[in-house]
Amino acid sequence: MAAVSLKDVRKSYTSDLQVIHGVSMEIKDGEFIVILGPSGCGKSTLLRMVAGLETITGGEIVIGGRVVNNLEPKDRDIAMVFQNYALYPHMSVYDNMAYGLRIRGLAKVEIDTRVQKAAEILELKKFLGRKPREMSGGQRQRVAMGRAIVREPQVFLFDEPLSNLDAKLRVQMRGELQALHRRLGTTSLFVTHDQVEAMTLAQRMIVMNAGRAEQIGAPLEVYARPATTFVAGFIGSPPMNLIPKEGRLLGIRPEHLEPCAESEAMLTVAVDLIEPLGADTIVYGHITGDPDGKPDGDGSSARVAARLPANAVAQAGKLALRYDPANVHWYDPQSGKRIEQ
Amino acid sequence: MVENRPWLTFFSHAVLIAGVVAVAFPLYITFVASTLTLEDIVKVPMPLVPGPHFWENYSQVLTAGSERGAAAPVGRMMFNSLVMALVIAFGKIAISIIASFAIVYFRFPLRNFFFWMIFITLMLPVEVRIIPTFKVASDLGILNSYVGLTLPLIASATATFLFRQFFMTVPDELAEAARVDGASPMRFFVDVLLPLSKTSIAALFVIQFIYGWNQYLWPLLITTDESMYTAVIGIKRMITGGDALTEWHLVMATAILALLPPALVVVLMQKWFVKGLVETEK
Numbered sequence: 001m002a003a004v005s006l007k008d009v010r011k012s013y014t015s016d017l018q019v020i021h022g023v024s025m026e027i028k029d030g031e032f033i034v035i036l037g038p039s040g041c042g043k044s045t046l047l048r049m050v051a052g053l054e055t056i057t058g059g060e061i062v063i064g065g066r067v068v069n070n071l072e073p074k075d076r077d078i079a080m081v082f083q084n085y086a087l088y089p090h091m092s093v094y095d096n097m098a099y100g101l102r103i104r105g106l107a108k109v110e111i112d113t114r115v116q117k118a119a120e121i122l123e124l125k126k127f128l129g130r131k132p133r134e135m136s137g138g139q140r141q142r143v144a145m146g147r148a149i150v151r152e153p154q155v156f157l158f159d160e161p162l163s164n165l166d167a168k169l170r171v172q173m174r175g176e177l178q179a180l181h182r183r184l185g186t187t188s189l190f191v192t193h194d195q196v197e198a199m200t201l202a203q204r205m206i207v208m209n210a211g212r213a214e215q216i217g218a219p220l221e222v223y224a225r226p227a228t229t230f231v232a233g234f235i236g237s238p239p240m241n242l243i244p245k246e247g248r249l250l251g252i253r254p255e256h257l258e259p260c261a262e263s264e265a266m267l268t269v270a271v272d273l274i275e276p277l278g279a280d281t282i283v284y285g286h287i288t289g290d291p292d293g294k295p296d297g298d299g300s301s302a303r304v305a306a307r308l309p310a311n312a313v314a315q316a317g318k319l320a321l322r323y324d325p326a327n328v329h330w331y332d333p334q335s336g337k338r339i340e341q
Numbered sequence: 342m343v344e345n346r347p348w349l350t351f352f353s354h355a356v357l358i359a360g361v362v363a364v365a366f367p368l369y370i371t372f373v374a375s376t377l378t379l380e381d382i383v384k385v386p387m388p389l390v391p392g393p394h395f396w397e398n399y400s401q402v403l404t405a406g407s408e409r410g411a412a413a414p415v416g417r418m419m420f421n422s423l424v425m426a427l428v429i430a431f432g433k434i435a436i437s438i439i440a441s442f443a444i445v446y447f448r449f450p451l452r453n454f455f456f457w458m459i460f461i462t463l464m465l466p467v468e469v470r471i472i473p474t475f476k477v478a479s480d481l482g483i484l485n486s487y488v489g490l491t492l493p494l495i496a497s498a499t500a501t502f503l504f505r506q507f508f509m510t511v512p513d514e515l516a517e518a519a520r521v522d523g524a525s526p527m528r529f530f531v532d533v534l535l536p537l538s539k540t541s542i543a544a545l546f547v548i549q550f551i552y553g554w555n556q557y558l559w560p561l562l563i564t565t566d567e568s569m570y571t572a573v574i575g576i577k578r579m580i581t582g583g584d585a586l587t588e589w590h591l592v593m594a595t596a597i598l599a600l601l602p603p604a605l606v607v608v609l610m611q612k613w614f615v616k617g618l619v620e621t622e623k
Binding site for chain 2: 072073074083086087088099100151
């Protein structure tokens with residue numbers, strides 16, 4: 001186990017094609033960090049740079065006090081779990097897990113102990129003799145994790161390991177990953193585009209956009225105080241409403257809007273889509289105008305989503321909404337940065 | 342398709358049987374001729390049932406060769422052919438698999454240039470470059486030797502191309518996982534790529550073995566010593582010209598013998614061969 005630090009890490013393929021624009025972060029020993037972002041934001045590239053599969057153009061990556069910029073992956077003391085598992089198809093589960101250890105020249109007995117222990121943790125004991133193609137996706141994923149565990153590395157790197165699994169399995173594996181991290185306490189970096197995974201797994205997360213870290217923080221903190229409009233729009237489902245108001249952007253989460261009498265409406269919305277989800281109902285619509293009746297030039301077409309209790313009567317037409325000013329966020333429309341009150 | 346149409350069944354069987362007859366009948370005639378005496382063969386019409394001279398003819402060609410044409414025993418020729426076919430098949434596979442490994446997995450200057458160089462030679466069959474190749478072989482003094490029979494034919498653009506295509510379907514993550522596991526490139530090649538290429542290797546082996554066994558023009562040019570004849574050349578040398586002079590019963594026996602090893606290779610490796618050409622799971 002080790003602390004990892006990224007110091008102004010940059011990556012460019014050519015002089016004008018830069019994909020990582022300087023990411024800095026201190027990861028504490030044993031921390032579970034999730035790197036979250038949309039496709040093409042550079043999150044996987046960043047992880048692969050930590051792994052040593054991509055070269056580092058600028059900055060420094062330090063693992064356990066050692067600058068690893070120019071070290072081969074095998075010398076970095078990391079283990080990686082790939083999205084498509086990347087198991088060796090012709091080897092049995094046992095050999096898949098033991099392969100890295102054999103290369104390192106560990107004694108047979110030691111290899112066996114470690115593989116058996118990992119198989120025990122991951123409930124793979126029955127499958128040790130099987131080939132990967134004889135297993136289901138979830139089991140293969142476990143083998144891939146087993147391969148990482150037996151190495152007893154300083155850092156685990158996960159590259160969207162759950163995205164090839166079906167929804168139910170994903171929830172189950174999420175739980176197992178959490179349990180595993182509690183048990184082993186190994187520093188972990190986990191890349192995903194799924195915000196639910198990020199929210200549930202992360203101790204801290206990095207939200208990335210276009211090669212930049214938009215915000216670094218604990219999940220609930222990021223949710224409660226998004227640093228930029230990108231983060232506000234990316235996290236939360238449906239995302240935060242951003243309404244142009246007085247030259248700034250007013251941000252309000254859908255769950256902070258509640259229906260009210262027309263007389264006390266702070267927002268009036270022309271509803272055009274209703275999604276009853278059982279536990280609650282999500283209503284989408286356009287703002288029709290300012291509550292005081294004056295047409296609001298730039299705000300008139302802003303789209304708004306509201307999460308209403310399931311028992312709220314939702315119907316097409318006008319819907320009056322109000323919110324608690326304490327739940328409002330403000331953003332600068334030009335820079336997208338949060339304006340602190 | 343499962344359909345119950347008696348006429349269709351009849352028709353498709355008729356076509357298939359006609360096809361089999363068209364292919365098999367000449368082979369049958371060859372076999373019949375190899376069991377007769379020369380006098381029986383040149384008689385008109387030639388008998389269509391095997392004669393009693395099977396052992397006689399076959400043991401003569403295997404141990405002594407023909408009397409009027411090439412006098413080398415066919416057993417020796419078969420051995421030469423076998424050496425040539427095996428060396429060419431294994432040589433081609435070994436060289437091209439390593440070449441494709443380099444082209445697919447390493448980044449080096451002029452990588453694409455080299456690939457295209459190899460690829461372009463695909464368009465040049467042996468016959469096109471046979472005169473310069475002969476000159477080189479003769480200057481090197483490798484005429485009438487196994488080296489001369491095999492070496493000039495070993496480089497293979499086809500096999501390199503096939504392995505390249507196969508390697509490109511192997512997920513990159515596999516190479517990366519091996520790298521993280523600490524495997525050196527050659528270790529990855531031996532431990533992961535080779536086992537995965539097993540079926541492709543088998544398919545290529547079948548193709549290249551037959552290619553090597555059936556080589557005609559090249560051995561014809563460079564073997565003048567009877568002890569270096571291959572079976573195919575042996576047949577050619579036995580036909581001395583003039584129908585009456587050629588010992589057709591011995592030629593036919595040699596032809597049957599020359600046909601057996603490639604047929605055996607195909608039959609024995611058929612399962613692997615088909616797997617290698619169609620298998621996609623990785």
